[in-house]
Amino acid sequence: MTDLLRTPLYGLHLELGGKMVPFTGYDMPVQFAGIMAEHQHTREKAGLFDVSHMGQVILRAESYQAVAGAFERLVPMNVLGLGEGRQRYGLFTNEQGGVLDDLMFANRGDHLFVVVNAACKEADIARMRAALEPDISVTYIEDRALLALQGPAAVDVLAAINPAAGEMKFMDVATLDLNGAQCWVSRSGYTGEDGYEISVPADQAVDLARALLAHDDVMPIGLGARDSLRLEAGLCLYGHDMDEDTLPAEAGLVWAIQKARRAGGEREGGFPGAQAVLEQIASGAARKRVGLRPEGRAPMREGVELFATSEGGEAIGKITSGGFGPTVGGPVAMGYVPVDLAKADTTVFGELRGKRMPLSVTSLPFVAANFKR
Amino acid sequence: MKYTEEHEWLLPEGDLIVVGITAHAAEQLGDVVFVELPEVGTEVTKDEDVVVIESVKAASDILAPLDGEIVEVNEALTENPGLVNEDATGGGWFFKMKVSDAAPMDDYMDEAAYNKFIG
Known part of the structure; x- marks a missing residue:
């Protein structure tokens, strides 16, 4: 090293x-x-x-x-x-x-x-x-x-x-x-x-x-x-x-x-x-970066594969950044999904420890910017 | 109280054993934001993953320290996972298990040995 x-x-x-x-x-x-x-x-x-x-x-x-x-x-x-x-x-x-x-x-x-x-x-x-x-x-x-x-x-x-x-x-x-x-x-x-x-x-x-x-x-x-x-x-x-x-x-x-x-x-x-x-x-x-809010409390991190349905089917994208948002008070993530699933409030599923967990597509940012324009 | 090299503590309570992680481990993990507990009634074998802890930094697995059955889990952690940081050896406990054979507990470290282990 x-x-x-x-x-x-x-x-x-x-x-x-x-x-x-x-x-x-x-x-x-x-x-x-x-x-x-x-x-x-x-x-x-x-x-x-x-x-x-x-x-x-x-x-x-x-x-x-x-x-x-x-x-x-x-x-x-x-x-x-x-x-x-x-x-x-x-x-x-x-x-x-x-x-x-x-x-x-x-x-x-x-x-x-x-x-x-x-x-x-x-x-x-x-x-x-x-x-x-x-x-x-x-x-x-x-x-x-x-x-x-x-x-x-x-x-x-x-x-x-x-x-x-x-x-x-x-x-x-x-x-x-x-x-x-x-x-x-x-x-x-x-x-x-x-x-x-x-x-x-x-x-x-x-x-x-x-x-x-x-x-x-x-x-x-x-x-x-x-x-x-x-x-x-x-x-x-x-x-x-x-x-x-x-x-x-x-x-x-x-x-x-x-x-x-x-x-x-x-x-x-x-x-x-x-x-x-x-x-x-x-x-x-064909695909877009979107905000994702896991519906449960478990954070979903980078690399978690995303699916359109709760069972079966091929992965449609993956999480590129994810973790716990202290200001949001819950897990937050970003990732790529096909455009037809990129609309706010669409539900997608992330595979976490072998289980598909729902996430909802949200607009970004999670916390509004506080810039002095 | 006994301690494992995986930084778990084990406390006999009647015929049950209460399991959590040490304050040292909690500090290393950082702020805990999610704890996934096993279902009551689950039969576990030693070294099997039973709990997932997510901190702001990463996910970690907690292993079953002994063979047995999960008879109670700390539901308070679902609402307030930060208890693991605030009170690791008290209110931050994970589960209580019933073991058929408590003898292997003797192989685990006592407090002095654990303190030396984390040096």
């Missing part, structure tokens, strides 16, 4: 009593006080997450427009039309239209700032270098940590450190002085709550984390609650709820593909797999 990597906050995690587990090559805290308590605290007040394992990348050329135009060759998003100081959710696609990773990208004036998943970062960086260099410089930012401060109290906590944070709207980005550190801040996250993601120089990350944790409303949160929060928010986890065999439309991510890149748009297509992606948007997918 190779040695696990450590984020700049590793020592602080140990000091705070974090239970450490290997995750995408990093030694990361899965929990501190307990997943249930951490989850609820984030929904009610604010939680601090270490997401430094994610990949931070800067793309630069003579102008934002030059970078954005080139980046549009890799993603089906409107990058050129993204205003300065704004961020968008994006997807890398392959030649078949499958999703290679999901990401956040921001127009930071003279450059594009990209955050990709930890598990995919090497491949993403290699792909960007191959496609964009030498015209565009691709720089992997290894000397900064990434923190997420999430929850309804996040705004007051961060605005107390720098009032400018309170002025930001959902998906705004800005460079802010926080606790003496020059931070790249976005008002976003992946919990369904209002909050911020904060890129901070590695050597100032622990001090900033301590300053945030000093606030009574802030508690450290591990990967366990991060997963249950994003599941309740109906957000996809790459490699689970979508992968290279999943097209954006079936994953319910058409909203992320702006009109400019769709059929009839001013820059229609022009990204890998455009034909397949646009065709599926036009003709509709």
Whole structure:
């Protein structure tokens, strides 16, 4: 086994009593006080997450427009039309239209700032270098940590450190002085709550984390609650709820593909797999990602096979994320089913320990988003 | 009280044996959100899966510690599975069983041995 990597906050995690587990090559805290308590605290007040394992990348050329135009060759998003100081959710696609990773990208004036998943970062960086260099410089930012401060109290906590944070709207980005550190801040996250993601120089990350944790409303949160929060928010986890065999439309991510890149748009297509992606948007997918509520109390987790009937028949799909939703107060799951079974309130069956148990198809999210638009 | 290497505790109560999991095991599992109990009257053999515990993290099986019959289950866990975390060796019990031969219980650890086992 190779040695696990450590984020700049590793020592602080140990000091705070974090239970450490290997995750995408990093030694990361899965929990501190307990997943249930951490989850609820984030929904009610604010939680601090270490997401430094994610990949931070800067793309630069003579102008934002030059970078954005080139980046549009890799993603089906409107990058050129993204205003300065704004961020968008994006997807890398392959030649078949499958999703290679999901990401956040921001127009930071003279450059594009990209955050990709930890598990995919090497491949993403290699792909960007191959496609964009030498015209565009691709720089992997290894000397900064990434923190997420999430929850309804996040705004007051961060605005107390720098009032400018309170002025930001959902998906705004800005460079802010926080606790003496020059931070790249976005008002976003992946919990369904209002909050911020904060890129901070590695050597100032622990001090900033301590300053945030000093606030009574802030508690450290591990990967366990991060997963249950994003599941309740109906957000996809790459490699689970979508992968290279999943097209954006079936994953319910058409909203992320702006009109400019769709059929009839001013820059229609022009990204890998455009034909397949646009065709599926036009003709509709055969299967869809849906929310699922097990009718009993037993959680149904990733990999559970789904059936149309309580007995017999072939599997019609499977659960891609599932567990207990602390805010919902019961089990929740997401998975893929054929479109004719994708309507809300349809009953499907999951096979759990040899028994078929009913689940009801529900609209996502399970817990309404609390963003400050 | 006796303890198994599977982190179960066994407490004789009259001619029955009450079974649950230890506080140490409950802590390792994390917040318990669902417990699937056997049906009363089920005949079980030692090491057979009898209970499924789902925590926020994962599912785990609990094995029958002895041969016997399940004569009572803790219905309170259906409504409040968190009892396993709050009171593992009390209100968080799983089932009571009637055994034909209690002698194998002597092979299980006492408290001192169990504490050493979890070190």
